[in-house]
Amino acid sequence: MSQKKARYLTTTLPYVNADPHIGFATEVVVADALARYWRLMGHEVFFNTGTDEHGQKIAGKADEKGQSRQEYVDHFAGEFKKLGTALDLSFDRFIRTTDPDHKAAAQAIWRKCLENGDIYKKKYKGLYCVGDEMFLRDSDLVDGRCPNHPNMEPQVVEEENYFFALSKYQDYLQEYLGKPGVIEPEWRRLEALKFVESGLEDFSISRERARLDWGIDVPDDENQVMYVWFDALSNYISTLGWPEDKDGNFKKFWEEGETTQLAGKDQVRFQSIMWQAMLKSAGVKATDRVVYHGFITSGGQKMSKSLGNVISPYDLVTRYGTEATRYLLLRHVHPFEDSDITTGRLDELYTAGLVNGLGNLVARVMKMAETHMEGPIDRPEPSGFDREYLEALDSFNIQTACDFIWRKVGEMDERITTEAPFKLVKTDLEKAKTIIRELVRELYIVGRMLHPIMPQTSTAIKEAVLANKKPENLFTRLDQ
Helix, strand or coil, rough: CCCCCCCEEECCCCCCCCCCCCHHHHHHHHHHCCCCCCHHCCCCEEEEEEEEECCCCHHHHHHHCCCCHHHHHHHHHHHHHHHHHHHHCCCCCCCEEEEEEEEHHHHHHHHHHHHCCEEEEEEEEEECCCCCCECCCCCHCCCCCCCCCCCCCEEEEEEEEEEHHHHHHHHHHHHHHHHCCCCCCCHHHHHHHHHHCCCCCEEEEECCCCCCCCCHHHHHHEEEECHHHHHHHHHHHHHHCCCCCCCCCHHHHHHHHHHHEEEEEHHHHHHHHHHHHHHHHHHCCCEEEEEECCCCECCCCEEEEEECCCCCCCHHHHHHHHHHHHHHHHHHCCCCCECCCCCHHHHHHHHHHHHHHHHHHHHHHHHHHHCCCCCCCCCCCCCCCCHHHHHHHCCCCCCHHHHHHHHHHHHHHHHHHHHHHHCCCCCCCCHHHHHHHHHHHHHHHHHHCCCCCCHHHHHHHHHHHHHHHCCCCCCCCCCC
16 A cells, blocks of 8 residues: 555535435545545545434424434435445445444534533524524524525524534634635635634534434433534544544544545535534544535526426436446536536437447447457556646546546547548558557546546446457447
């Protein structure tokens, strides 16, 4: 194993009150592509994902269905875990916030923050968004409602809760967020910094058990349960064995390694402000970097079950296959901005980029090689990748890395059309074979670059080259 620094990578944990949607599927496929790329470059990687399973919304949904809370979350956690097979994910752990070791770690971080004087109890009255499961400040409101849940009326809630002293970490967070690179893209870092500079308020981290009984117990207070965000954020270190760290993963991947978290653009306050303050209070190193992506819309509208425009990742896999679904999400969803996707558009992108693009190129090149070459080329040396490709992946822009690969595909197609080795074999066989050999070599390199994006396709291309044999069609045409 290379001596390069170990890398820790995690997605957010999706809230299990509905089936998986294309937005989270994109986040976890991006994480998988990064994990595969880093492993390819010689890093030891720990890739974490899982499910967030406590809180008021889940309790309410389970009660509506007449199910126990555990039965309800077991079902939906299973639906999210199946993405591992459907999307060919290489995660090292799928953590659930109902796992016993996670519960213990969440209580441990509570105690650490309490010992540091950052947790206190007080009575509070304010507007509460059930959708985000958090209290709202006046400055958060848009037309009197939570901007993330404009169709939900905020509730006036008055109760006695424990609070975390976020305001104590104003200067620390300004210093932390003042360093370029702790948030990507850069404008999200400036957004977070502006929020902190406007002044921080302490936030509630518990709920009265009489109002909410589905959560992790607050240590030494049987009348309170942990606020779901305080609980769920702790997964990023509980998955590594914190605080006991019996197998050394926490030390290797968090303390000594490089840590990266992926999240949606609505998570900035939670991931880069609240969570970083909690880590500081507990005496744990801050996250090195959080990368924020945009939302996915459909037909210009936010995806909604009521509108009937929600796209299931499982439906995509059924229609296009695992590898093509990965391609569509990685190449045609913007890494940082919002993206609009419709099923009709996906059909066009699949046909153009895979059936008529990569798949057709592989078939053409390998058919010529199988017909006119005496045997396979020597395996190309594992020399460095093109700088443009590497820089794209190192800056978390997988879309640009994909565009680079498909530009190479287009250049090879153009060369076949221009130099026509399939015709040249009749008049100058040796020259034609030289061109074919060069095309095969380039195809192998394309296969290498595809490894983080489409691992099975990468393997199929490289095996075809080394066997000097045209493979079965990589991508089938869609039924009309």
